[in-house]
Amino acid sequence: MSLPSDTFLLYRGLGIWYNPPMLSHADTLLKLASFDYDLPEQCIAQEPGPIRDRARLMVLHRVTGSIEDRIFSDITDYLEEGDVLVVNDTKVFPCRIMARKKTGGAVEIFLLSEQGLNSWEALVSGGVGIGSRLDINGDVEAEITASGEKGIKTVRFHGVRDVREVLPEIGQTPLPPYIKRKPDACDRERYQTVYASHDGAVAAPTAGLHFTTELLRMLESKGVRIVPVTLSVGPGTFQPVRVDDITLHRMLPERFAIPRDSAALINGARAEGRRIIAVGTTSVRTLESAAAQDGQVVPGEGTTDLFIYPGHTFRVIDGMITNFHLPKSTLLMLVSAFAGREHVLRAYRRAVVEQYRFYSYGDAMFIRPV
Numbered sequence: 559m560s561l562p563s564d565t566f567l568l569y570r571g572l573g574i575w576y577n578p579p580m581l582s583h584a585d586t587l588l589k590l591a592s593f594d595y596d597l598p599e600q601c602i603a604q605e606p607g608p609i610r611d612r613a614r615l616m617v618l619h620r621v622t623g624s625i626e627d628r629i630f631s632d633i634t635d636y637l638e639e640g641d642v643l644v645v646n647d648t649k650v651f652p653c654r655i656m657a658r659k660k661t662g663g664a665v666e667i668f669l670l671s672e673q674g675l676n677s678w679e680a681l682v683s684g685g686v687g688i689g690s691r692l693d694i695n696g697d698v699e700a701e702i703t704a705s706g707e708k709g710i711k712t713v714r715f716h717g718v719r720d721v722r723e724v725l726p727e728i729g730q731t732p733l734p735p736y737i738k739r740k741p742d743a744c745d746r747e748r749y750q751t752v753y754a755s756h757d758g759a760v761a762a763p764t765a766g767l768h769f770t771t772e773l774l775r776m777l778e779s780k781g782v783r784i785v786p787v788t789l790s791v792g793p794g795t796f797q798p799v800r801v802d803d804i805t806l807h808r809m810l811p812e813r814f815a816i817p818r819d820s821a822a823l824i825n826g827a828r829a830e831g832r833r834i835i836a837v838g839t840t841s842v843r844t845l846e847s848a849a850a851q852d853g854q855v856v857p858g859e860g861t862t863d864l865f866i867y868p869g870h871t872f873r874v875i876d877g878m879i880t881n882f883h884l885p886k887s888t889l890l891m892l893v894s895a896f897a898g899r900e901h902v903l904r905a906y907r908r909a910v911v912e913q914y915r916f917y918s919y920g921d922a923m924f925i926r927p928v
Contacts, residue, residue: 588803588869591886593886593891594885601910602736606745610630611630611631612629613630614630615921615922616628617636617923618897618905620896620925630768634780639782640781640782640830641783641827641832642823642827642833642835643835643837645763645766645769645787647787649754650749650761651729651758652732653669654666655730656694658693659690659693665683665686665692666682668681669729670710670760673712676715677703677712677715678721681711687705688704733745736917748919749762751767758790763791764918765879785823787814787815789841789843791812799891807865808863809864809865810863812861813859814848815858822857825854833877835875835877835879836874836879839880843864845874845875846872846873846875847862849873850873867888868891868895876928877926877927878924878925879923881918881921882923883917
């Protein structure tokens with residue numbers, strides 16, 4: 559006799575419990591190795607595609623796991639009148655600064671968050687200690703004034719009224735570490751969504767990179783509401799999971815904000831049975847962090863270290879637009895929590911065979927609602 563694997567069965571006549579194998583299998587699903595897959599290096603996109611909305615789009619049906627191959631502009635075929643499309647309007651700032659020690663050695667300053675005028679928390683390479691002064695461009699100097707946890711240092715800038723004003727000149731676009739080239743002028747525009755408006759991110763919410771202004775207008779003319787939230791993407795987006803049991807991993811906190819109007823539109827749509835489609839994992843985390851038990855989204859500002867992995871109960875979203883993510887990454891775990899690990903990994907294997915482009919400058923996936 560075949561026994562159900564997702565329940566405990568009571569053999570009443572014998573008075574014993576049968577513990578099916580699925581329990582140990584469920585434990586396995588929360589192991590790091592369960593989120594691994596083989597990815598040839600040539601699949602990792604090193605440059606943006608020539609046209610944003612001409613990227614490829616894999617449509618994954620959340621329930622059945624069936625797949626369609628389209629281009630991104632075809633998203634208009636899948637979004638309906640009354641849908642709410644939630645976008646993360648954070649803006650990447652040129653936070654990578656190249657400097658030199660007084661002895662001539664190269665140092666990279668990676669700005670994280672502003673603490674006050676010309677005072678920033680940052681990651682600083684080169685083993686420089688407190689009191690070190692680094693030359694940036696002959697006029698601007700950076701002084702290491704404090705050292706904190708996880709290698710984060712406090713940097714004070716000298717020779718400039720406000721370093722923010724000169725960041726476009728002295729800073730570089732913070733391309734992800736898997737893009738093996740130096741940033742160029744094109745990246746200033748392409749590693750940024752067309753709706754970016756709130757400075758503070760050190761990485762782009764990459765699912766949104768595929769939208770053009772024209773495509774957004776087409777969606778709005780169809781009756782799709784475009785609703786902004788903000789999550790300032792931090793370096794934790796690239797933080798590897800170093801524990802075998804993924805439930806022990808801890809996310810680095812990131813700042814988010816949900817405007818009152820956005821919360822009202824989302825809550826109104828949910829009350830009327832209309833669909834909420836999140837653009838990117840950052841939008842998902844923002845909404846899920848701010849959701850009450852009944853799924854009502856609470857407006858306001860805060861920080862979140864929410865880690866979403868299989869077993870999470872989604873309270874707000876019905877569908878998701880996302881890119882293809884790193885093996886063993888928290889982003890892949892989030893997508894697996896929403897669409898099912900087996901469906902997602904099967905889709906990823908197919909994406910490799912079909913030569914989809916992966917990661918930040920890569921192609922997109924639409925996880926279609928029921």
